[in-house]
Structure formats: structure tokens, C-alpha cells
Amino acid sequence: MVIMMSDNNFAYMDIQQLSKLMKNLEVSPVEIVQTFLDRIDEHDSKINSFISVFSQESLKEAKRIEKLFLDKEIVSPLQGIPVGLKDLIYTKNQLTTGGSKILKDYIPDYDATVTSKLRESNAIILGKTALLEFAMGGTMTNEYFGSTYNPWNLDHFPGGSSSGSGAAVAAGLVTCALGTDTGGSVRGPAHNSGIVGLKPTFGRVSRHGVIPLSWSLDHVGPMTRTVKDCILLLNAIEGYDDTDPYSVSMDPINIDINGNFDLQGKTIGIFTAFTEDILSKDVEINIQRMLDSFKSLGVKIVEIGLDQLSKSEAQQGPILYDIIVGPESSAYHYTNMKENIDSYGSHPRRRLEAGLHVMGHQYVNAQRQKRLITEKIKSFFNQCDVIIAPANFMAAPKLDDSNPSEDPIRNALRRSFTSMFNITGLPSLIVPIGFDAQGLPIGCQIVANHYQENTIFKFALEFEKISDWNHHYSTVDEYLSAS
Template identity: 40%
Template structure:
């Protein structure tokens, strides 16, 4: 049965619907996996064992009576502990909310439950989602399963790790400047930040109202499409929510990428990239071209000003939420957050408004530049994962910008995903990023799926996840035969 831990949601859903697999059995497998590895990896803050088994039994009864909710029926999913879960504590990765038990689910969690997903637990994160390392001072440091001395990326580090090692078959993450895509890349999995407003943020503790997104993290692109299809939808309780019909699930995969045009902004995408990561990305580019895609140079004027604007917007909005909490619980925050809050207080209304104007102008010019182009392409992470404990608080504010090229899609609000594309010579994962046009979520998922199926990175994850760590040390094992 253990081989099922790395099966796809797509296949597991078929097994369950044919009654070849029980939701209870599958949930017990996930819980056993968590018990086996969570003490070392710290992927979860709260494991919802009793709640998950009860959900599984209910879904098992429905299955026996002929009711099938869809492809997620009976599938264990992890939820980042930034999203509310009814009757189960939601900490935000903070000491401040260590005893808070919400009386309702976040909108995306509710939608997943309605679709038949089983919530297996609350995944660890960088405190209040304000960092790229998931070194949580209150609930423990989440470790990268490919090398437990390295960070998994953040802020949705626990969600990525839980998915990568078979503790869950997918997870919910949040993304303000890359917090879904960066840990997905660094843990060898997939993750999509949907178009701004496509998935409700209701019931999610905010970082930046203008930039926050909620989205799925999975092992395959098709599984990400299945989860996103269940999570999306208009919500009047989220002011940013939009009415947009149409499924993101694709029944048939693209046979090739003939006719696909991808824009590559080299001055931005390759700035700060290490040689080891660049080698992997350039190989992925060659594979995209071999599949038929055309990669063309693209200029994105105003990109530096726009990204500076993102910093201003994020820091101003986050302090507006935390200011009341700081007055009562200032000493309970981690050191890196205390340092970051200093910047938000100094941002004037004029600076904030001008940043939003810059953002709007950048969106308009980027859409013009993307005419005739399906998506932008580039690396997700430009550096391998840092050593745990190597970052000082003064550097925390810039980690997301240093580690990867994810913030661009947040200031734009365009859909963006990361798909595994290989490993450095130190056997650390690298992610390929696609940024689509507004509501082009399905299109970038199709392109990424075609690329993913042409490589064997998903298979490598399955082959190696069980063998990569023993007694907190990476095994000296060849990645590929």
C-alpha cells in the first residue's frame, strides 16, 4: 500500500470511485507517513488525526451509497496554518494565535471539503507568512527533504514538504511574493498562484490585501489543476473576488508545444542566478524548444520600479493589520518580523498611493508587451536553498527577491506556476516558472503539463523521497541511475 503515497490525485480518485481503494485506508496511510517523518521535517503544526478519520468515514459511507463528489473524493490534503479551519486551531505560525480556534473554515478550505478532500492537518509556515525560509521560532524549523540541513523555501514550506514526501497528496498555500512557487521549486513539486481574485482569500490571515493569493501545491501539474478547479469561484466576502466561469481542468494533455510562444526577459530572469541553477534552466529551455515552443526575448519596461512598489505596498499593508497586535503582543513576534515592521511604519500615504499607480501602469504596459505571447518563462528560484540558520534578520526582508523571480507575478496579479525542471550538482531541486495572462491559468497549466510529461522529475521525486534522509543526514545516493 505504501506505493500509493506517491500516486497522483488523478489516479487515486479513479481508484476510489471504482471502490478499489478506501478513503479510510488512504487517510491512515497519510497519517502513518506523518507520524514517521514529521518529527524530523516539522511539516505540520497540527495533525488533524481524529477529524481526518471522521471525514474519511463519512466519505466512505457516501461512496458506498453511490455519492461521489468528484476527483478529490477521499483525498488527504494539507492546509497552510494561515487559513481558518473550523474547530481546529489556526496559529498563523505565531505564538499570538496558538490557542485560537475558528468557528468556520476559510472559503478555499470549505470548497475543498465540499469537493470531498480530507483535511489531514495544518502545515507549518514562516511566521505570519512573512518570510522565505520557514524557520519558525515558535513551532520548529521545517527542513528540506532533499537535504535536511537546507531550508525548504517559504512561506508555505510545510505545505511543500508535506506534499514532497507523501504526507499529503496536495496542499493549500498562500502567495504574496512567491510563497507557493518558491517552496514548490525548492522541494521538487508543483504549485500555482492563480489569477488575482480567482480563489477567495476569505478566512486567510492577511499579509497584503493587494498581493495575497491562495492556491494549490501538488506533485504534478494535472493534480494542481484538479485542486484549483475545486478552490476557485466568486466569493462576495472577498472584495477582490471576481466572477469568472470556466474550468481549469484539461481532459487531454497537449501532444507538443507547437505554436506556443514564450517570452523571456533575460535581464530580470537571470539576474543573480547561480551557475548551477542556470545550467538546469537552460536545459529546460532546450526541452521546451524540442517540444515545439518558441522562446523569444521580451522587454518589460518599468520592472524595477514596479518591484520597488511591491515592497512598499506589502510593508504598508502588513503593518496596518499587525499594528493593533503589536501594541499588545509585540514581544511575542519573531526577531525577523520585528525588524521588518520598522519599514512599514515609515511608508507615507503618498508613497503607498504612488506605488499602486506604478503598479497599474506596469500591468498595462506588460499586457501590451505580452501581445501574441502565451506566457513569460524563466526560473522560479535562481539560487539553491540556503543553509538553515544562515540568514540574519536584516536579510530576511529581501530573501524572496534574492532567492527567486516570483514577485513579478504578484505585482502583476497574473497567474504563475512552478514546475520541477531538474537538480543542481548538489542534488537540490530547481523550478521552472511560467507567468500567463489574466485568467490564462488553464493555458499555463497545459504548457507546464506537456513539459512535465516529457521529463522524469516527478518519477525522481517518487524514487528518492523515501531514501534521502536517515538520522538527519542526507544519504549519499546517486540521484539517477
């Protein structure tokens, strides 16, 4: 079920709308923050999207920023905007748990780089969002903090590992949020929860002060309700950071979010050979509608065939992912594993122990293969501007369906949809494209070459104009009140 946003409900307004109201002194940042705090208090006991809510701190910050608006001192489009942070991201003198019993009382003494950038933008950090323990996916529950529930239907999973960020944005409990993405952990929740989610080019956004899962695959990315909001949030957090050894100096995002972009003659590449007999009928229908929408704008569609990327190569994404992530995560957790192994949940423990058994030559060969696949996929952009790829073969699964598919080939291809773009470091944006027969949202990836987020955004902004999916929201108020 969906509901169209009412004009007076700024819990569902985008960043530009809220910013305009605050600039015109029609609404105070204090009112906005209080609205979200009230909504969290009313609804989050059933969604479980926040681990920590900074009520006093966010109201105090809102009062400080209210004075700035009164004095006409505006430093960024995010000024006064409530933001949620996945609870892997350090917040100075505020709880950061990693979604784990092990860090249930941990208070960092410094901010992550992205946290500092948000504070410099005068965004208001509303709280820390829920996640699977230490961002280790593969299950749908956090054994210590509990499951997070999809606001479209509480029987379904909102996606992970950035479960709370996706659910909170979808439910109108916060305007926007940050997640992390190592194999699809921003894009999966965006798909399942009907929002926009970006995995930027590897190195564009600093991971300093973010609890790692995999140093060579981790990304921090925005999770928002609109493409415009995604751009504004990315603008605030991107940039070279010498405290992150993988950070890359690159041109900042520079795009007019209110502009018009002529896509006539542009080209989209699709991997139809990998999705045959894999996608659900609902996903297939909605992706075709998306492609038809782009065709109406004069965009050409070309197929990237099996002669260019074999099915076995497509399946290598999750295999390489496991070989790389396993030892990197085990290396980070090694001391805790020796001293406190029983404090990990059962799934993270199994993954960490498995990581200890990856041989050195396997890890080195995986890193070499990662580079070869990256160069091959980058070559596809010689024939297309962007690639359109599914986010998953189905909409959000039920929470009690711990393994939606027992077919290992099907599961490998499903994971390839997102993990392949972590392996390659290519930027990938999820946009909502429709719903399945049960009313659950479906998203799709728009992927471009390294550093070409501007290209992705042009396609996404034009698609957003001719579709109305970003104006549909879960009937969270009615649904939760009745549940």
C-alpha cells in the same frame, strides 16, 4: 538523491490514481488517511511540516466518505483525497495559529471559503501545515514553532513562507496542499521542494477566512506533485466570492487534464537580460534544457529586451512590494502590536514596525506604479503566449545561510522573479525542471496573461509528458531513517 515511485506506494500516487482505486473499491479512504498519518508520525518529527494533525477528525471523515464510495456517490475528483492547509487558513473549531505564539490557542468559529469548498468536494483535511510567522518571509525559521526542513536534504530550507505545505507534499506526507503567495510563498517552496505550485490570477481564489499579509497582493494557491493535480485542486477552490472584496468573476478553469495540446507555433518569451550573471550554472542549464524541450514541440522562443522593460523597472517589484505590504500588514496587526508587541518574533516585529513608517504618499504612489508596471508587462503577451522566468537564481539554500547573497542588486533581481507577478496579479506556475549538482530540485515559472491559466496548463501538461521530473521524489524514507 531521488527515488522512483513504486506501484504499491499510494503515499506518492496522484489524485487520479488514488481516486480510481477508491472508486473501484480497491482501497479505502480510511487506509489512505491512515497511511499518511503513519508517515507523519514516522517522519515529521524531523521535517516539522505540520503544526496540527487532525488524526481523529480525518479518520472519522474518511469513514463517512468510505460509505459514499460503497454507495457509488461521488461528488468530485477530490473525494477521499488528503489535503494539508497552510495554517493561515481558517478551519472551523480547529486550531489556526498563523504560525505565531499570539494565536497558539486560536480556534476560529467559521471555515475559510477555500476550506468550505474543499469540504464540499469531500476532500479530507489532514491538518495544518507550518509556515513562517504570519507568512512574513525574509528568514528561514519560525522562532516559536521552529524550522521546517527540506526533505531532499535536512540541512536545506524548503522555502517560505508556505514551508510546511511544500515539504509535506514533497515528502509524501499528504497528497496535496494549499499555500498562500504574497511575494512568492507558494512558488518558492515549490522550487525548493521539487513540486508544482500555482499563484493564480489575482481574484480567482477567495481569501476570505485567510489571515492576511497584504490585502492587495495575497493569493491562495495549490501545491501538488503534478500539473494534473494542480488543476484538479484549483478547480475545487476557485470561484467568485462576495465575502472577498477583491474576488473577481471569471470563467472557471476548463481543460482536459488527459488531453493532448499542439504547441506548434506557440511562443515563449524570456527575460535573458535580467538573468545574465545572476543565475547559478545549475539553474541556467536546467532552464535551457526546458526551453530545448519546448523547441522540440515546435515552440518558438523570443527574447523580451531591455528596451521593453528596464532593469530598474525589474527591480521595482520588490521595492513596490515592501511599500505596499508594510502598511497593509501593519494595519491588520495594529491592535495586537499596541497590546502585545513582544509576542511577535524578532523578524515579523521589525517588518511590522517598519510598515508604520511608510508615508501615505509613498503607498499611494506605489499603488499607481503597480498599475503602470502591470500594463507594461501585460503588453508583452502581444508577442508571446507565455513567459518563462526563473523561480530563484539558485536551488534551496542551507538553513544556516540566512542571506545567500549580500549583493542588493542580485537580491532585488532574485525577488523580482516572483514578486513581480504578485505586483501584476498575473498567474504563475512552478514546474520542476531538474536538479543541481547536490541533487536539490530546481523549478521554473510559466507565466501568462490575466485569466489565462488554461494556457499555462497546456504548456505545463505537455512539458510534464516529455520530462520525468514529476516522477522523482526525495528519498525521504531512506534519508530520514538514516539521519
